Amino acid sequence: MNTTSTVVLLLAVFGATAVEMVEALTIVVAAGVTRGWRSAVEGAAAAVAVLTVIVLAAGVPLVHYVPIDALRVAVGALLLVLGLSWLRKSILRASGHKPLHDEDAIFAATSAELTGDTDSGGRARGSRDAQGFAVSFKGVFLEGTEVVLIVVSLGASQHRLGLASAAAGAAAVIVGIIGIVVARQLSRVPENTIKTGVGIMLCSFGLFWIGEGAGLHWPGNDLAILALVGVFLLVTLITVRMLQLPEPSR
Amino acid sequence: MKMLARGGRAFGRFWWDFLIGDTPEFFVATLAIVLLALLLRHQRDIAFFVLPLAAVICLVASSLRGRGGSSGTP
Numbered sequence: 001m002n003t004t005s006t007v008v009l010l011l012a013v014f015g016a017t018a019v020e021m022v023e024a025l026t027i028v029v030a031a032g033v034t035r036g037w038r039s040a041v042e043g044a045a046a047a048v049a050v051l052t053v054i055v056l057a058a059g060v061p062l063v064h065y066v067p068i069d070a071l072r073v074a075v076g077a078l079l080l081v082l083g084l085s086w087l088r089k090s091i092l093r094a095s096g097h098k099p100l101h102d103e104d105a106i107f108a109a110t111s112a113e114l115t116g117d118t119d120s121g122g123r124a125r126g127s128r129d130a131q132g133f134a135v136s137f138k139g140v141f142l143e144g145t146e147v148v149l150i151v152v153s154l155g156a157s158q159h160r161l162g163l164a165s166a167a168a169g170a171a172a173v174i175v176g177i178i179g180i181v182v183a184r185q186l187s188r189v190p191e192n193t194i195k196t197g198v199g200i201m202l203c204s205f206g207l208f209w210i211g212e213g214a215g216l217h218w219p220g221n222d223l224a225i226l227a228l229v230g231v232f233l234l235v236t237l238i239t240v241r242m243l244q245l246p247e248p249s250r
Numbered sequence: 251m252k253m254l255a256r257g258g259r260a261f262g263r264f265w266w267d268f269l270i271g272d273t274p275e276f277f278v279a280t281l282a283i284v285l286l287a288l289l290l291r292h293q294r295d296i297a298f299f300v301l302p303l304a305a306v307i308c309l310v311a312s313s314l315r316g317r318g319g320s321s322g323t324p
Contacts (some may be wrong), residue, residue, distance in 0.1 A: 073287075077280050081269055084276040084309055091313045145264070203309075207283070207301055214287035216297050228302060236307045239313050246312070247317070 002222035003206075008229070009154050010167045012201040014149045017171035019194050020143040023101070025179040027139030030110035035132025042128075043136030048172070051144045055165055062156040069213045075157040076209030078149065079088055083202025090196040092234060095243035101191055110135070150202070157209050196236060204228035275315075279308035 032040035060072060061133070092098035114135065147168055155164030208225050211218055218224030270277050283304050290297035 073284060077284055080280045080283065080305065081276050083272070084279070084312070085273055087275060087309060088313050088316060089287075090318045091309075095317075146268075149268075163287050203305060206280075207305055208265065210284055211297065211301060214284070215291040216287060216294055219298065231302050231306065232309075234308065239310050241314065242310075242316055 002223055005158060005222040006160070006163070008205065008225050009158060009160060009164060012198055012205060013147075013151055013154060013164050013167040014171045015194050015198040015201070017147045017168040019191055019198060020147050020176050021172050021175035023106075024140045024143035024192055025175060026107050027110055027143075028136045030107050031114060031136040031139070034111050034114040035129045035135070039129040039132035040136040043133035043138075044140045045131075045196060047137045047140035047144060049169040050163075051148050054148050055161070058148075059152040059156050059161045059165075062152065063159055063161055066156075067216070068157075072157050072213030074213075075153040076206045076211075077212060078153050079202045079205070080206030080210065082146070082149065083199050083204075083206050086195055086199035087203060087232070087236060090192055090199055091239050091243065093192045094196065094240045097243060111194045126194060126202055138215075154205065200229055200232040200236060203232050273312055275308060275312050279304060 028044045029041050031043065089098065093100050114131065151157050151164045151168050152161070155161035157164075158164075207228055208218060220227070283301055286300055286304060287297060290300060
């Protein structure tokens with residue numbers, strides 16, 4: 001396996017997991033602060049366990065039983081759809097046409113919602129709390145689903161499911177530790193920049209695998225991924241600049 | 251049975267949102283790119299320019315279209 005595609009795989013999986021984990025952690029912290037840490041942590045751990053089972057259940061058969069070329073076209077198409085969508089959102093956010101993902105606002109909204117429920121429900125502090133568990137589970141599970149798709153897609157298409165899973169796990173642990181240390185300051189994470197980078201890598205990988213699966217062999221083999229990364233980066237920068245210019249009056 | 255149906259609906263909704271959502275143009279463009287890749291697999295020199303160009307045109311056009319809808323959810 002070429003080093004270039006392995007490095008891009010690691011970066012894409014790590015970045016995607018980090019972005020989604022920041023979003024999930026905001027919800028877990030809000031649930032922990034308002035409903036108690038025990039249930040919040042248990043909910044998050046249960047979601048991670050379910051996501052791990054999904055990676056194994058979906059990824060292993062894909063690696064072993066689906067013809068590699070068909071798998072690469074399908075995976076490439078999935079990655080391209082996801083990558084284009086992430087990149088569009090990032091471009092609109094960077095150019096000021098869409099509000100940035102505000103972790104502070106999400107934290108405040110989730111906390112307010114859960115605090116209100118505490119007041120009416122009268123939960124005993126320190127005991128297990130069903131709502132804290134459910135909110136935490138849902139937050140991690142929903143945000144983690146896209147990560148699972150990326151891990152399974154990238155891992156299966158390159159027969160590196162273990163490596164992709166390890167990169168996702170490492171990102172989850174690192175973001176988790178940062179989350180514990182900085183607690184409510186997750187808004188400082190440059191989420192849109194990371195999302196832009198991951199979007200560029202997903203688009204590049206997607207296009208590369210569609211071509212390879214269809215029988216094209218890109219010039220320079222895996223180095224073509226870097227050329228595609230360069231193309232998408234340039235187009236992203238130009239589009240953000242274009243969108244920052246005032247619209248011509250009619 | 252009800253739970254299965256609900257799960258199935260949620261699963262379908264997830265894939266619909268994931269693949270189509272509010273940017274159906276990406277789904278259509280991706281299908282077109284796959285088709286182009288299959289058609290042009292014996293004309294590599296053309297394919298290497300056409301495939302990235304198609305993706306880039308779709309991305310730029312969709313972003314320009316999104317300029318109007320600044321009230322989207324984060």
